[in-house]
Amino acid sequence: MTLEEFRLEVKKLKNSGKYPSRKSYLLPALWIAEKNFPQINSEMIKIIAEELEIPLVEVEEVARFYAMFHTERKGNFVIRVCTNLSCMLNGGEEILKEFCRLLGISPGETTPDGMFTVESYECMGLCDGAPAVTVNEERFSKVKVEDVPKILKKFGWKG
Amino acid sequence: MESFKIIIDGKECEAYPGETVLEVAERNGIVIPVFCYHKELRPEGACRVCLVEVEGAPRLATACTLRAMPDMVVKTNTERVKKARAGVIELILNNHTLECPICDKAGECELQMVGFRYGPKKSRYREPRREKDIVIQGPLIEIDNDRCILCRRCIRMCGENMGNRVLGIFNRGYKAYISPFNGDFLEGGCEHCGSCIDVCPVGSLLDRAFKYKDRPWRMEKTWTTCTLCGSGCKMEVDTYHGKVKRVVGRIGINNGHNRGYLCVRGKWGWDIVYSDKRLKKPLLKKGEELKEISLEEALRILKEKIEGKEINLFLESSLTNEELSKLSAVFGNTNVTSDALTFSLAVEGIASITGERRTASFSSTEKSDVVFVIGDFIEEVNPVIATLLRLLVIQKGKRLIRVGSYPSKLDAVAFSSLIVSPEEVIDLLKHFIMGTIDLYYSSGDRKIDSAAKALRNKKVAFIIGGTTLFSPDIKEISQTVAYLADRMGNATITVIPPKANSIGVTKLFDLKPPEKLKGSVNVLVNTELERDFPGIELPKAEFTVVFTPFYTHDIAKADLVIPIETGVEKEGKVEGIERTLDLKRAVVPKYQLTEIISQLPYREGSREKRELKIKKKPGESILSGEKGEIYFTLLVNRTGWNSVSYYSGNVAKVAGRRELHLHPEDAKGRKIVTLKGEHGELPISVVENDSLIPGTAVLRVERVTRDLKGLVKFPFTSNFKCRIAEE
């Protein structure tokens, strides 16, 4: 997606009339940016601010507030390992460590080839399948340490 | 409003409905420590230092957000409160860097004061201090996030009071930090008013011009008035060993009508005093060259040359009353012109209805219900007045109606903003004349009707200002406004002076257009011809004397140049927007205008009696344009007004650009256009701006230079007609 296409998308969203006020379009507009670009940078923030007539800094505040928006460059696959209570008790932290060990990065970082980003995450509502891992939109329940390479290979990990 | 009693610390205090406990306590001399609360800001309750105990309530409550209720019993000094307070301060101090020795705020830091008085004696934390290590440097403002206590005062000041929303909090929790968009102040649209620095309780927001320059407590404080525009802001000038270190507004402490709000010129324009373009010695023209001479010699020559001659006096209207009266005594007051000419026309227009040449002070807005503003770009010419008008709406809940031809920052808070073509402004005002009195009158426009309805039976403060003062029809506009005010009865009219002493100049002199001057010696005082009298040639004269603080282009035309003082060196009185304002000298200048002039012989002067024709009828529109002509307004940027950014190194860092704002219909996709005026052309880059109405354009300049001569002609630099050359 180019920036011009993105501007059209935001315009389309704005004219859809889904939400009561201009500010309500901010999160959906940021979602478009998050899904189509590797990172939300100042160019996109400027476009959103211009189209929705919201102060620039307010858009950046929202984009930086939520952990699911990436203002730093993210990989093609974002691996989120839950480390909240039930997942932690069932070994979520070991799984996070295993991911980090295999990819050679620490939580919150991206592999140099730009394939994977590993994040330690708060509850995703998958406590019944603890410990839980999601890769982009796909979820994995009751993950064991042995499963980690399998999950990675599924997304094209060559290690 | 009926008052009731509440008891704070056993003392019976009078409270009014809607007041918070903190406000009541403050008025009764009971001290409650605060961080996030500020008199000028909306209470937020973020820091929780102002916790108090309320009898009957299970938990401690924040005094800054707690509304006072009848028969409330509040305790601010129990052991429980003290312990909670100390705990909060301990948590804040835990992550606050120990940089007091080098921090510029030390000595006037609220965290220091509150910490010493109410804080714990010892910290129980052994964890390492959080170090964000994020320093954001703008051209004039610096944010040191390690010192920040996240009270959000700067964000509320910037977003709500100033209406800019430049600063914001990024990230969450312990990673949160303050920053403008993308870490860049200029990109974020900062106006550099410096209010965020002023309200910061710690040394997180810093004035970069003052950074590490001095310690706050050792400097000598002089309260004076800013002379860089007509707002007449009271400000504190801090000097050490006779050198200006900084200017602060002290929002919340300042008792001037500006309440401590300053703009970029007032806050950072003090260094025009130390400009490298300052004139050091008197100069005399010998042949083609200018030679330095002594002041005694200069005065001797001047005495010789002006003796018995009639003098053309060109005044810039930020001279003090003392200087003006001495000038009129020495040089006579018959052939005088000034850049306050349009201001005097506005006063004249009002006087033709009311019969007296005076305007109301700005405080009349406090007593009114509705503020009716007729003016464009008040936020550029008088930024602080625009802020105060905004605050009237935000803090006092008054209604603001604005009439103008260009979009303004005030529109964001206006109850109604009516933007029409310059030709139609007077017609629009006439609708109001009918609409406010005749209940069944309809102008055919619902927006006008609703605005007129809002004026009915209300106390209205009319305000004329901004670039409208330089419009050719200013006299008619002010006459119409005065007529409207006269018909409404319960109204006041204030004209915002564009320069510090515009009112004083109009009071003291009968100003004439420069073409009508008949003298044989030109005397220019504090003025720059290009800036104050654009498009005007100096009348032919035997001798030209220039009194100026700086090296200006006029020096080339002068026979004798004498340096004078400027900025914070001035002393005296000016007739400001709010009664007479005092100027106190912060730095002693080498050459003082009053001292120089007193050594010249006084001459017998007579002043013609000014006739005043009273005609009780509204003015008629005199503007009419042909097709293809566009109304232009020459707008000097906020930073460039009074040539501040040209002489001040600080303000030059944030100076604006020269560009032409055109409606997309007029711009037709062109990036550069050539403007064709009566006497000249000017190529200029275009910015498309769809908030303008078609047929109007704003020519933004940083400094009025010679190449604008062909387009603009003094005194009307606004709403002049120009054509855009077709390529």
Add this chain to the structure above:
Amino acid sequence: MELLKKVAFLDLLKGMKVTLKTMLKPTVTVHYPFEKVEPRKRFRGIHALKLNPDGSYRCEACYLCAEMCPSNVIDMEMTEGKDGKKELVDFTVDLTRCLFCGLCVEACPRDAIVMTDIYEFSKYSPDKLILHKEDLLELGRYYQRKEREK
């Protein structure tokens, strides 16, 4: 008894008691300009500004020493350096007014200002008694050399 006193010059001996007592001990008096006394360990002489091992000065121009000073001896000018750090432009110590109380040393949060053991600083003109930043840093180098020797 009286006679004995007279014969044995008892009065004289009494009078010379002190002389006799100290006669054989080593001399204490110092012939000052030719001989000098090593000041005691915590002697308060003229001021000096200490330096870091890398040659930069320790002073951060916080002005606390000047604030502490009872006789207004210290004055300083500061500015922002090129690297964004606080920089000392000038540090003046007016020795004509100083009473060597040492409060400035107590106040210093960076242990930058110290008092050397130099007590000979008389000059022919009073304006030479005003020490500037360079002089103080030179004294600081001397102070630190001395300290290392110890």
